[in-house]
């Protein structure tokens with residue numbers, strides 16, 4: 001049984017099939033990359049998994065249990081957390097409260113005593129200790145993205161969906177960000193990441209899924225994907241791999 | 247660090263100021279010759295403070311602009327009209343207060359479940375629509391079904407009315423305080439900042455919004471019951487007056503909603519201005535003046551009077567600290 005699995009997942013916006021009959025799976029402990037040109041349907045697939053949208057038709061399973069049709073907050077409490085491509089921090093709240101909300105309202109199996117120690121640990125984990133009491137709106141985009149990561153981790157997820165966490169980062173930040181994903185994997189969290197930065201994708205992912213026009217067109221190890229003719233034609237060929245950094 | 251002097255002093259201040267105010271309020275009816283006017287004026291303060299605090303409890307943090315205040319307040323009026331009529335009360339007054347609160351709570355819960363999916367201006371319009379709908383339905387029921395225009399409610403003494411209002415105020419402040427300090431308060435603020443992100447962070451946004459909306463409505467319903475025993479004549483015009491939806495909201499915005507004192511201060515100031523203007527020759531200018539002050543507030547004091555006071559206080563503290571470190 002896969003940790004996360006989708007069968008025939010489809011959604012239309014008007015006449016457009018944003019995600020079309022996609023089968024996918026994610027196994028425990030993996031880092032899975034989700035790539036494809038802009039508009040391929042990657043974010044929409046995250047929206048479907050996190051229940052911001054409902055597949056029609058199609059089904060999504062988490063640990064063998066059907067989760068399509070549930071409310072987003074339930075999906076989160078079950079153990080699937082996410083970040084957003086366009087950051088959605090709680091801008092008027094300080095970093096610490098952004099993360100605290102995740103700890104207080106996420107997976108509810110554990111005892112709800114004082115969440116401060118774990119909140120502070122997560123803030124340190126993503127490197128935001130110095131700005132812990134600063135309102136999120138006063139921080140740079142790179143910092144806000146890290147707030148989202150800490151907030152998502154605070155919900156104690158088994159699967160973390162990262163949507164273009166590395167977009168717009170400078171080379172130093174990019175390296176830090178790649179380290180962060182590896183550390184998240186070491187915490188025992190399974191990661192699915194949407195990313196355009198090939199260095200990151202090829203460097204961290206165990207497996208890659210390629211979407212194009214809503215369809216899954218390839219799947220495999222970074223090596224297989226880098227050597228796949230179809231992928232090179234529809235995706236890698238279009239953008240210049242070597243120079244694509246930010 | 248948790249048990250440092252500072253936090254104890256804060257706690258003392260947190261409980262101390264409200265306690266002093268409460269004791270002062272309890273003694274208002276005993277101030278000699280001024281007492282009769284004083285008790286009426288203070289009752290009016292309390293009515294608007296409760297409505298403003300209850301309104302800010304929901305709208306202040308979620309940003310959902312509710313204009314339904316008059317609908318719930320009016321329900322309180324009719325709870326009094328039906329259970330506490332002049333020809334003989336059916337139940338004790340405190341039961342009527344509980345019924346008014348409960349009916350408002352249930353109606354708000356249902357309305358909330360339907361409308362809290364609406365965003366921004368649509369929610370505001372719907373809640374105002376609810377007031378107009380209640381007005382029409384109740385008017386129709388009174389005139390066409392019962393064949394009457396209004397109902398006379400048993401008159402209560404000024405003292406009874408006043409102490410009931412003090413009681414409802416205490417409950418309102420405690421409820422607002424505990425919501426604000428609890429994890430639900432944090433959740434409400436996260437909803438105000440980014441509802442979608444809140445939902446994906448495990449917050450049951452629908453449930454929290456509906457519950458807090460209903461709790462605030464219950465307080466409004468309770469006030470309505472007591473005001474009806476003062477007004478005594480209840481018809482749809484007095485019960486479902488849209489001004490009751492606007493005034494407390496504007497008072498809370500003027501006072502500032504980042505803080506529990508804000509709505510209370512805004513309500514006190516505006517009720518007083520209203521009293522002065524409405525008894526003098528400027529009667530007709532009240533709404534105009536109210537509106538101008540409000541526009542100025544929104545433009546120049548985005549966090550209201552309390553925000554201004556807090557800013558000044560921080561500046562004084564900052565200046566003192568600088569002086570101390572230098573000296």
Ligand SMILES: Nc1ncnc2c1ncn2[C@@H]1O[C@H](COP(=O)(O)OP(=O)(O)O)[C@@H](O)[C@H]1O
Pocket residue numbers: 013016018036037038039040041042043044045
């Ligand atoms: N809520 C929506 N309503 C209408 N169209 C949408 C919506 N969300 C996404 N789309 C469309 O679906 C397609 C896939 O979008 P998206 O999943 O954001 O792509 P990606 O993340 O791969 O760049 C795009 O054509 C986009 O315009």
Ligand SMILES: [Mg+2]
Pocket residue numbers: 042043044085
């Ligand atoms: Mg996207």
